[in-house]
Amino acid sequence: MKSTSSSGRWWSYENKLLAILFLTFGFVFFDRLALSFLFPFMSAELHLTNAQLGMVSSALALTWALSGAATGAWSDARGTRKPLLIAAVLGFSVFSAVSGMVTGFAGLLAFRALMGIAEGPVLPLSQSLMAESSTPSRRGLNMGLLQGSAAGLLGAMIGPPVVIHIATTYGWREAFYVSCIPGFLIAWGIWRWVREKPPGGTQLAQASTLPATSRWALLKERNVLLCVLISCFFLTWFVVIISFAPTFLVSTRHFSPTDMGLVMSCLGAAWVVWGFVVPAISDRIGRKPTMILFALVAALCPISLLYVDSAYALGVLVFLTYTGLGCFTLFMATIPAETVLPHAMASALGLIMGAGELIGGFLAPTVAGLAADKYGLSVAMWMSSGGALLACLLSFGLVETAPAVLDRRALAGRAAASLGVRNAGGRS
Template sequence: MRLSYENKLLAILSLSFGFVFFDRLALSFLFPFVSAELHLDNAHLGMLSSCLALTWAISGAVLGAYSDRLPSKKPMLVLAVLGFSLCSALSGAVTGFVSLLLFRALMGIAEGPVLPLSQSMIAASSTPARRGLNMGIVNGAAPGFLGAVLGPPVIIWLGTHYGWRHAFYLSCVPGLIIACLIWKYVEAQPATAPPRTRAGGTQRVGIRDLLKDRNIFLCMLIACFYLTWFVIIISFTPTFLMQVKKYRPETMGYVMSCLGFAWVLWGFLVPAISDRIGRKPAMFGFSLVAACCPLCLLYVESAATMMPVVFLTYTGLGCFTLFMAIIPSESIAAGSIATALGLIMSVGELVGGFLSPTIAGLAADRFGLSIVMWIAAVGAFVPAILALFLKETAPLVVQAGTRGAAPGVPVEG
């Protein structure tokens, strides 16, 4: 049976954003090998993560907003995928910290617009009943599976057997293939008209108007803390497990793969649950659970115990789909979805992705690597509190509230 365009687009965009994280996380998995040859420390790792996050943030905001003015997002997406793939390969040719920093910065520029481009295309081409599921797969399950399930064992195996430079060289191959798939199979125009959102209409609005929306503003704040939680865990955990827990590289890879499997599961399960119970309670409850994950990494000693525990507590990536895609897309005019998603992502990357890793790296060099896990725990706890102030947007919950409200009484989230 021939796949519908919706399914075909879902598969291609899932591969695109999934391999964004495959390439982005490769340095974290290879850093124990890279640092030994280039004589780098935890502060260098923090600065490398921060540099990529900074350029990712600027690129995502600027190019995401610009893409809403283009007749087609396809050419920009093809160039973005080609760009981050080549920059990943060039990371294997570096001779020191400065050149590695440069290529990671260029990678951030290329990767920045991929999320707002992909999610706005998915929102425009999805049937209403599948929009949340499709966005959850692109934003959560795909990067979890490709970046954090396949990534650790594949990258670490390549680094162990062929050296970290060859691992970087080979990491670009999937991206080149995906760029060809986008060029051949993705339509230049959306398959359907832009969806009408809870805000009503499809018109484009400016950033100033977006910031007046309570949900957009809160999602920006949540992104700042949640990016801190995510980037610190994903950047420092491989080194933490090897240096503090004294795990072998293979054991470290197994633990990181458990985080990846959890990313896949919770990436679509949390949005699915939020369809039933509401976005607010899902964000609150699963964020509290996510705050426990870095503490489990800190206090659980046995790898056999740690793997199932972190699998059950690594729920935050499911929340990412809520505050970075679903809640914004349900709160504003459809013509500004890429702008809003780029804005939320960029502000979160600037604070949580750019500032936090550098601060955490410096703190780790001074107080020990354990401090980074406490910083990460706070990064998930604060969003749980902020979630209480969101306006509910889940269609089933909003409709049920409207039916139960007295005539003439507005329903608040």
Template sequence: MNKIKQKFLTYENGILLMMFFTWGFVFMERLSVSFLFPFFAPELKLNNAQLGLIASVLGVTWAISGWIFSSTSDLIGSRKKVLVPITFVFSICSFLSGAAKSFVNMLLVRALMGLSEGPVLPIAQAAVTAESSSRRRGFNIGFVQSAASLIGATLTPLIVTVIAMNYSWRTAFYIVGIPGLVMTFILLKYMREPKVKEPALQGQVHTKASWADYRKVFMHRNVWLCVVISAFFMTWLFVFTTFAPTFFVEADHFSAGEMGLIMSAVGLGNFLWTIIIPTISDKLGRKPTLILFSFVAILSPLLLATVHGSLAVMMLISLVTTVGNGVFPLFMVIIPSESLPLGVAATAISLTQLIGELVGGTIAPTLAGIAADQFGLSAPLYIAAAGALVCALVGFGLKETAPIKQRVTTASTETAIQ
């Protein structure tokens, strides 16, 4: 029993749980505004266009700050010195959201929230990467990223709507800010600067980034291919999640409650696949896993656009085929961080996030909306499918980075020499 306890109570597991909850609470606070909009819109006299602006301003500031502050953490050689204060700031922003008196107030607060939340994923995943053993690196990174689906997309709507209905929308924002404050003090007390669990990762150890290392981010083929994949996979994600609910209600004539069940199946599928797919890549390799599941991701919007089945059938399709979120840890975190010195991992991750948010999260939904007005509500789903197809094809250009594949290649080379 003591041996099992000692095996579990490792710092690798500790940093894994700290980053899981930190990232989950980021998405709780990011998505809460959408779920609470019906409650505060009448009081603040807001329309749907203003809701869109509130979401967009957060996305833009998120993308830009993610790159700036993640790069800063690389250049100063510290994850903790950046992560702790920004965790505190985004938590305070939730309280400020609850205190907003007008559209302008809410817009400014959410912009500030985007500035503080943008660097969280790159820095958190860089810390987890450094502390992970090679045999479970994919699982660790996928587990952290799955928090957005479990805490942000699944639990948050249940929590904030109940609080808003029983108390007020302002109280909901205040309560949602508390977990982030708790994590601030946990990180301050227990997080340490990353130390590579193994002697080396791709021949590199975690040190303060040099300018020469920093330039490698912009010169490595894998990084730029992952940037392209990020742009098109975020097109898949944001176009699909933005227009699928409306499609189910208006085109397939499901009730709002039935639509909610289908989207819940999507959320559950996202959570499970975000853990399963990176774990598979630990055994199969990053490149073949990304290509395989990118092709599978094409099916989710295509089938939902063309198969007009019962509620149970649509939920099953959603659960089984919505695998795209499981590919995100591969191109956003694992492949870039394994391709470069660990000291610039956060910069590489934030670069994929930056382009993905700006293209897939900002431009693509607008273009998809125009297409929906011109060609019908199924058009955005076809656009989402096309985004996944591009990702699968671009994936063939990647260079394999999985440790298990690197060891096989090295062993084959040594055998050939002998």
């Protein structure tokens, strides 16, 4: 029976699911990054310091990591994803809105930590649903749009002007309050249209020999272990750039705030474009060479921030080299989804995401900040570049999983075997 997800209809289940999950994860990052843009409005009223902003961000990253890993394993053990995803969307929407009611640092810290608990499961649950319902030839593209492009478009491009406009016009508390509305609508859309299992059964190849869903069993899989390590280093690249680049450009490189905004806008545009282009390329040439190439390119992004003097030239270079968000989809979702059995998929994705958030999202910014205080902000850029370079080196050890590449290899192997048989027959 042919799955409707692979039909030619533009509104097939595959495309419908992609649209819903695109909005879902996009608004996760919309809410996660909102605090950064609203902090200047909040800090004076609540008497907050930059150190407290860092603590709030770290608390969210910590609970995000723990919740994502635990919920992914829990969902695999019970074979359920849709109800958990609906609960997660409703949860982060409520906690984001309640952030507008805080009266001090303690309340803000508590509600953002709770928001991290709700947001953590969204990615492993969403990518598991998407992987199972994707046509193999466009699995990387679908998962890249869901994770990379959605977060870039809604979180880094649309989010800032919308949030700042509401805060300027009505107040920062109102900006938090209205942030829950899209979440409630998305939760309804998931309840209405998303299915627990794809029509016609899963299309995901079940080539793995993994017998169990325990974390130790998952780490015995070479690709899963490598993706865990890559996640730690690549999250370091991402979080250090996103956290320190604006301050670095203004205070160290002496760019004007306007020029800094231009450069960061180019970063947001690159996030959207490379978020789906890199995974789409991997569908054609393979996951492993794509990871190696674009991780190496990503290592050049913080270096360009160190040495390029023209804001316009730097904007172009940032756009061309900020390729890591496309790689994120590969090591955090596509490669593990194509490596493990479907019943272990959410566990693997949660483990990889959780490890990356703990090291890259929770520890790396603190280490980078301490090093920057002692040696200057330039060291943070070198630390970011080193993270991407280490991710590139680890990618050489990955085992290829792209269906198109494996099919070509199998076809070439059969052709070589057939030629060998004919040659042997001719010699006899």
